[in-house]
Amino acid sequence: xxxxxxxxxxxxxxxxxxxxxxxxxxxxxxxxxxxxxxxxxxxxxxxxxxxxxxxxxxxxxxxxxx
Numbered sequence: 001x002x003x004x005x006x007x008x009x010x011x012x013x014x015x016x017x018x019x020x021x022x023x024x025x026x027x028x029x030x031x032x033x034x035x036x037x038x039x040x041x042x043x044x045x046x047x048x049x050x051x052x053x054x055x056x057x058x059x060x061x062x063x064x065x066x
């Protein structure tokens with residue numbers, strides 16, 4: 001059972017975060033998600049939002065080309 005759980009989780013463990021083209025921080029963003037109605041940061045790649053959340057976590061989407 002443990003081996004099965006590890007193999008099911010491994011793709012998530014090794015998945016890499018996409019890097020954003022643009023990141024916006026320190027905002028006042030209203031979402032339509034009842035569980036997280038507000039955010040302070042978002043990351044954009046091309047014409048898609050790839051992250052909406054807080055200023056600290058959005059740093060994972062930044063690289064030298066952002």
